[in-house]
Amino acid sequence: AQRVTQPEKLLSVFKGAPVELKCNYSYSGSPELFWYVQYSRQRLQLLLRHISRESIKGFTADLNKGETSFHLKKPFAQEEDSAMYYCALDGSGNTGKLIFGQGTTLQVKP
Amino acid sequence: GAGVSQSPRYKVAKRGQDVALRCDPISGHVSLFWYQQALGQGPEFLTYFQNEAQLDKSGLPSDRFFAERPEGSVSTLKIQRTQQEDSAVYLCASSFPSGTSYNEQFFGPGTRLTVL
Numbered sequence: 628a629q630r631v632t633q634p635e636k637l638l639s640v641f642k643g644a645p646v647e648l649k650c651n652y653s654y655s656g657s658p659e660l661f662w663y664v665q666y667s668r669q670r671l672q673l674l675l676r677h678i679s680r681e682s683i684k685g686f687t688a689d690l691n692k693g694e695t696s697f698h699l700k701k702p703f704a705q706e707e708d709s710a711m712y713y714c715a716l717d718g719s720g721n722t723g724k725l726i727f728g729q730g731t732t733l734q735v736k737p
Numbered sequence: 738g739a740g741v742s743q744s745p746r747y748k749v750a751k752r753g754q755d756v757a758l759r760c761d762p763i764s765g766h767v768s769l770f771w772y773q774q775a776l777g778q779g780p781e782f783l784t785y786f787q788n789e790a791q792l793d794k795s796g797l798p799s800d801r802f803f804a805e806r807p808e809g810s811v812s813t814l815k816i817q818r819t820q821q822e823d824s825a826v827y828l829c830a831s832s833f834p835s836g837t838s839y840n841e842q843f844f845g846p847g848t849r850l851t852v853l
Binding site: 722 | 740741768770772777778779780781782785787792793828830832840841842843844845846847
């Protein structure tokens with residue numbers, strides 16, 4: 628079964644501290660993985676996708692097929708990073724049907 | 738231009754009522770998705786359209802749920818005989834195929850449905 632697991636519902640860090648939001652997936656083929664973010668009172672939006680191997684707003688995520696993980700990292704958290712983060716898997720063969728994790732709330736304290 | 742819009746933004750229904758939720762995708766976007774997001778959960782896929790064709794409805798929880806996109810643009814999600822477990826935020830997303838392996842989905846603000 629295709630599944631995305633985000634084990635932490637809430638992650639609270641101080642400004643300037645490193646951040647790692649965990650994501651594990653279950654998928655039999657070659658996965659397409661993404662991180663979506665929802666800031667307060669805004670709509671859900673794409674943060675980054677593993678295939679582009681890009682860094683957005685200082686965040687990076689590396690696909691580890693051996694550990695079936697796609698953790699989101701940032702070396703120095705900023706207060707504006709406070710938001711809800713969702714890890715998602717496209718298990719449809721690239722039609723775009725997404726399977727989301729339960730989400731992790733990141734709270735960056737001043 | 739404008740992003741994905743959804744209406745109404747909030748809907749309160751009495752148990753047993755029928756509701757209709759509307760999604761206006763970004764102009765020209767071929768693909769349209771509906772997701773259901775229960776409180777404290779991530780979005781869950783309901784159904785997918787490519788133009789007017791409904792290619793995947795595997796996520797619709799029961800035959801009370803019905804979606805259509807007759808002209809390949811606006812889509813309506815209809816829920817008949819609403820139940821309390823239908824209470825959730827219903828998200829619509831659209832994307833435009835670009836020939837790459839993944840097309841970014843643009844989400845609407847959602848419709849929050851409360852069934853009393």
